[in-house]
Amino acid sequence: MIVSKKVSEISPSLTLEITAKAKKMKAEGISVIGFGAGEPDFNTPEYIINSAKKALDIGFTKYTPASGTVELKKAIVNKFLKDNGLVYDVNQIVVSSGAKSSLYHAICAIINDEDEVIIPSPYWLTYPELVNLAGGKCVFVECGAENSYKITAEQLKNAITNKTKCLILNSPNNPTGVVYSKEELVAIAKVCEEKGIFVISDEIYEKLIYENEVHVSIATLSDYMKEHTIVVNGVSKSYSMTGWRIGYLAAPLAIAKAISSMQSHTTSNPCSISQYASTTALEDEEGDKFIAKMQKVFDERRKYMYERLTKIPYIKPLQPKGAFYVFIDVSALYGKEFNGIKITGSLSFADAALQCGIALIPGVAFGEDKCIRLSYSISMEDIEEGLNRFENFVNKLNA
Ligand SMILES: Cc1ncc(COP(=O)(O)O)c(C=O)c1O
Numbered sequence: 047m048i049v050s051k052k053v054s055e056i057s058p059s060l061t062l063e064i065t066a067k068a069k070k071m072k073a074e075g076i077s078v079i080g081f082g083a084g085e086p087d088f089n090t091p092e093y094i095i096n097s098a099k100k101a102l103d104i105g106f107t108k109y110t111p112a113s114g115t116v117e118l119k120k121a122i123v124n125k126f127l128k129d130n131g132l133v134y135d136v137n138q139i140v141v142s143s144g145a146k147s148s149l150y151h152a153i154c155a156i157i158n159d160e161d162e163v164i165i166p167s168p169y170w171l172t173y174p175e176l177v178n179l180a181g182g183k184c185v186f187v188e189c190g191a192e193n194s195y196k197i198t199a200e201q202l203k204n205a206i207t208n209k210t211k212c213l214i215l216n217s218p219n220n221p222t223g224v225v226y227s228k229e230e231l232v233a234i235a236k237v238c239e240e241k242g243i244f245v246i247s248d249e250i251y252e253k254l255i256y257e258n259e260v261h262v263s264i265a266t267l268s269d270y271m272k273e274h275t276i277v278v279n280g281v282s283k284s285y286s287m288t289g290w291r292i293g294y295l296a297a298p299l300a301i302a303k304a305i306s307s308m309q310s311h312t313t314s315n316p317c318s319i320s321q322y323a324s325t326t327a328l329e330d331e332e333g334d335k336f337i338a339k340m341q342k343v344f345d346e347r348r349k350y351m352y353e354r355l356t357k358i359p360y361i362k363p364l365q366p367k368g369a370f371y372v373f374i375d376v377s378a379l380y381g382k383e384f385n386g387i388k389i390t391g392s393l394s395f396a397d398a399a400l401q402c403g404i405a406l407i408p409g410v411a412f413g414e415d416k417c418i419r420l421s422y423s424i425s426m427e428d429i430e431e432g433l434n435r436f437e438n439f440v441n442k443l444n445a
Pocket residue numbers: 084143144145146147170216220248250280281282288291292293
């Protein structure tokens with residue numbers, strides 16, 4: 047075999063597959079509303095773009111330190127202090143080419159072959175692939191709709207063995223849109239401490255949070271957690287900078303140092319221009335204004351979407367409190383037929399929906415075949431039209 051065993055075992059992205067089908071239909075002149083988006087539909091704010099132009103003008107186009115510029119790391123240290131009450135030294139910060147990279151580095155830094163990594167399911171589809179690539183073993187915990195798909199302390203305790211190294215936690219969550227409360231995190235932290243495990247805490251949707259929810263980083267909950275948590279975050283979602291590829295992590299010093307060394311041989315520094323602009327993104331007061339504006343728009347769409355979805359029979363949407371996704375149990379419709387497609391799970395459901403001009407992500411991609419994910423990172427007009435189509439589709443299934 048030409049391709050290595052490790053790499054050949056990576057699953058192709060189901061999300062990309064659906065998106066490609068939808069694109070093809072659009073190219074053929076068929077109207078498709080895409081509910082698949084995984085990035086904010088806002089332009090990167092002007093003040094950040096201007097900063098990148100300045101970086102080019104002043105020739106900030108060379109290698110930087112592999113783990114990121116001191117200026118950006120200082121801005122990140124300040125962010126952690128201001129937003130999360132977490133105190134880090136600049137040497138504990140590593141900036142990478144996107145949070146995805148930070149996650150991969152974090153996993154590689156603490157996982158030995160066959161170490162078990164607990165992944166609450168449903169999960170963001172990249173986690174298992176990264177754990178497998180790093181040689182670890184995924185242990186999925188089915189969290190269940192009863193607790194809004196959040197892992198409980200009890201479930202965590204039951205999943206831990208003497209091979210467990212860490213838990214991957216994601217709040218606000220993709221794909222479910224749920225947010226862990228402080229009480230839930232305290233209970234989880236207690237188990238982690240009792241059993242001596244690490245947490246990789248993916249907080250990339252921190253700023254997209256609604257109603258009275260408050261984002262709490264598990265690293266703040268005790269000295270043990272601070273010493274055993276790698277916090278991952280980035281500018282992609284908060285500042286609508288997905289294409290700029292800047293993510294970062296904060297970790298205990300020894301881990302941060304190891305990751306810096308690793309990165310110095312794999313990618314070297316992330317793009318110098320993006321780092322310069324990200325420093326401005328985090329430091330300039332325009333940032334908070336932009337986030338507040340974006341959050342307000344997402345919140346309006348979220349409310350509208352959830353309200354409409356709750357009125358559609360047979361489906362059970364989960365009320366989202368963060369990120370920009372609605373996770374919906376559509377399993378009551380399985381067994382129905384549409385245009386010759388027998389709906390047996392979330393994949394065939396997504397295929398049939400596509401025939402009605404709606405692209406959505408099947409839950410099987412996230413480990414939950416009963417559900418689908420709709421993103422509200424599209425215009426209100428598209429949401430309205432898309433939901434009209436969705437409602438018609440569900441009604442036709444039941445006719
Ligand atoms: C839960 C989660 N973590 C991490 C990322 C990766 O972010 P980045 O674009 O900075 O690599 C995403 C992107 O979709 C995500 O949904």
